[in-house]
Amino acid sequence: MSRQQTTELAVLGALSVQPMSGYAVRAAITETLGHFWSESFGQIYPTLARLESEALIVRDADGKTSGSTFRLTPSGRERLVDLLREPITAAPPRNGTLLRLFFGGLLGVEECRAILTEARSRAVAQLAALDAIRHGLEAETAADPDARYRLVTVLAGQHSARAAIAWADESLALLAG
Amino acid sequence: MSRQQTTELAVLGALSVQPMSGYAVRAAITETLGHFWSESFGQIYPTLARLESEALIVRDADGKTSGSTFRLTPSGRERLVDLLREPITAAPPRNGTLLRLFFGGLLGVEECRAILTEARSRAVAQLAALDAIRHGLEAETAADPDARYRLVTVLAGQHSARAAIAWADESLALLAG
DNA sequence: CCGAGCATGTAACACGTTACATGATTGC
DNA sequence: GCAATCATGTAACGTGTTACATGCTCGG
Structure with a gap:
């Protein structure tokens, strides 16, 4: 409903x-x-x-x-x-990358490492893109207090991207050993 | 197509x-x-x-x-x-929490802080749940090399949860000041 | 015997994208 | 004039959830 x-x-x-x-x-x-x-x-x-x-x-x-x-x-x-x-209905977070990696045994180490490497690249690019936006917003915050709310959403993206990079690195090491 | x-x-x-x-x-x-x-x-x-x-x-x-x-x-x-x-089609990542926070100026600081506090709680709970699963998988990894792939997906959840906690804390501080 | 859980399936609905069709405006 | 972009809309399709209907099995 x-x-x-x-x-x-x-x-x-x-x-x-x-x-x-x-x-x-x-x-x-x-x-x-x-x-x-x-x-x-x-x-x-x-x-x-x-x-x-x-x-x-x-x-x-x-x-x-x-x-x-x-x-x-x-x-x-x-x-x-x-x-x-209205209450936020936490949508089930379907993640195709994780779905593939879960069954990674059927693909083999090399293909899984490629998936991880690509995910890492995407995260690096997003982190950089958000950094530019962030600098703009931080300047704006002094004049417009409401810019802080927009900054909060950018911070979310950056934390998420940094987490993705750290995860990819840790996982690549795990699959290498 | x-x-x-x-x-x-x-x-x-x-x-x-x-x-x-x-x-x-x-x-x-x-x-x-x-x-x-x-x-x-x-x-x-x-x-x-x-x-x-x-x-x-x-x-x-x-x-x-x-x-x-x-x-x-x-x-x-x-x-x-x-x-x-098959190539992973990166689904557009619709995030209802961020959509609300973006327009947070219409809600006010207190309601936005409540949203962040709740998001933080969910992340803390998820981190703990995944920690239990992780310990089980780490034990399994010695016997079954394929358990590493499942471990990779758990690591993803944990990195993501820790990022959510750090983001919520940083944002709560930003909205408090 | 009865309720909880196992098991299968369908119909209605909600949501979302893509492709298509159409035309106005603007800058070169 | 012509291409790019602005602008509005529809139709077909794919995907996904929810609610419903139905029946079996097993433990108490």
């Missing part, structure tokens, strides 16, 4: 920052929440239509241009806060 | 350890892969039926008892290895 409504949460959240088009919502989610969230157009547009019909957002036609701009209504903002408050 | 077929991989993997009933496959996945995988009956039974029709597994009627036992055929084992070798 009780749908997840996570897409609704992400869309309302994006619009809470500033009014924008559906296309821009997608871009904002990809760019800003990209390291822990994703949405496709096939989800976003139907969601926008439903939110509009429930008067949680309104659509302003952009004068002469083709697109439109969606804006949160007061009840939409209330709805967003309600969703934020 | 190219379906994920992750359920198929998990089911074949479970049966590669030993022949068992569908009910037992579900139990094995829940107990052994539980910290990084999950499957429901609604997925398992149709998958077993399909695998049987493709002759990747066979069903042995258990004499007089009601259930049946599924067993990998040689081609089923080949199929499993093929699936293990």
Whole structure:
């Protein structure tokens, strides 16, 4: 029971920052929440239509241009806060890499080491990408206290990436010996 | 293109350890892969039926008892290895906790600290649970070299849990100051 | 005999991606 | 004018969970 409504949460959240088009919502989610969230157009547009019909957002036609701009209504903002408050249903964390390594005996040491090496590379790249974002946010924090919340999500990604690197190193050593 | 077929991989993997009933496959996945995988009956039974029709597994009627036992055929084992070798499509890692914290400004410091405290508790509990499993596996490793692969997945969970604890502590300090 | 757990399966629903179709706007 | 990008939407498909329906088996 009780749908997840996570897409609704992400869309309302994006619009809470500033009014924008559906296309821009997608871009904002990809760019800003990209390291822990994703949405496709096939989800976003139907969601926008439903939110509009429930008067949680309104659509302003952009004068002469083709697109439109969606804006949160007061009840939409209330709805967003309600969703934020809702208990977080811990999704089962399906991890394809671990599933493969668990049955690694069927693949052999070398292939498993390759999987680990690749996972390590991805983590190193992500750590570097998040480092750049982090420096920007730390500068912002002085002016905007709310930037701290965004910083918290970046820290999560960095801790997670560092853990992945340490795990890969330890596992590579274990499989080498 | 190219379906994920992750359920198929998990089911074949479970049966590669030993022949068992569908009910037992579900139990094995829940107990052994539980910290990084999950499957429901609604997925398992149709998958077993399909695998049987493709002759990747066979069903042995258990004499007089009601259930049946599924067993990998040689081609089923080949199929499993093929699936293990397939490139891992890194699933977008949707994290509901981070999505909420990102918009934490709308919730306020106290509610965000509560979310972090709860995330920390879950990580502490998981770390302890995995520690018990780890000790068992380390003992097994001497006798069964393949136990190392299972140990690798446990290490992943522990690194991840420790990272979550460190992240929660750092973030709680950040939001306190 | 009765309840707990074993066992199998289906139907309805929710969620999400991909591919497609269509057209406007803008910069070169 | 033409390509890239902005913009909106739909349809088909795949995947996954939940709830339901059904019956067996075994220990107390």
